[in-house]
Amino acid sequence: MTDTDLVDALAQLSFLVQNALAEIGAQHDLSLVQVRLLGVLRDHEPTMQELGRHLGLDKSSISGLVDRAQRRGLVTRTASPVDRRVTHVSITETGQRLATEGAAVFAEHISSLVAGLSAADRRTLTRLAHQVISNGSRVSEEHD
Template sequence: MSDRTDLVDVLARLSFLVQGTLSDLAAEHGLSLAQVRLGGILRDHEPTMNELGQHLGLDKSSVSGLVDRAERRGLVVRRPSTSDRRVVHVIITAEGRALAEQVGAAFADQVETLTANLTATDRRALVRAAGRILIT
């Protein structure tokens, strides 16, 4: 195999492994993968609906449906902007934050297990290399 084929193969397999792990954790908590991503974004931000769409790569109607479902579960609330009444922010609730933190901690544990055979040097190199890919 060529270096290019090896790189494509390993990145694809790694992506499937990480996404599958996160999807399994989401399902264990009765969440979709998109809802897990939503919780992760809202832990640190109070975005507008438009900003959420950009973060998640979803169109307006998909974001509305996602937020509607999360709101029905008591995980988020919508709040009108104080500066522009046409703008709505999405805020995580205490219940939503607790669930996001629980799923995040479980995911961190899974990543720890998946990377257990890497040395500290290998982990640092992986973080640096992945960071450079994500910046582009």
């Protein structure tokens, strides 16, 4: 296998995953970035700045994204008790329900994609994916 084969395989895998997320989002009138927002907020209550960094969005884009999600009752904003200039974003019960439903559908979709792999191959794929993600996090930090 060449590096080109690896790049192509990872790109195609990324497209499969992104398309699955986009389809799930479309069923609930959510954009792909809104789906990602809810996914992040399921387990975290980041500041607006942290959220922007995580989603790769600038300040105005993240503000608009959170505004739209807040109007739909999916998220709330709260001022930091320590620094009133800092705003935290959290998921509402409605947003959590939507995120949980979407995650279940997504898990089913991914399960069907890896159904032909042995248990050992799935464990290997999981381990390698975590390594790539970890490497990606380090590379991102170096570029910040």
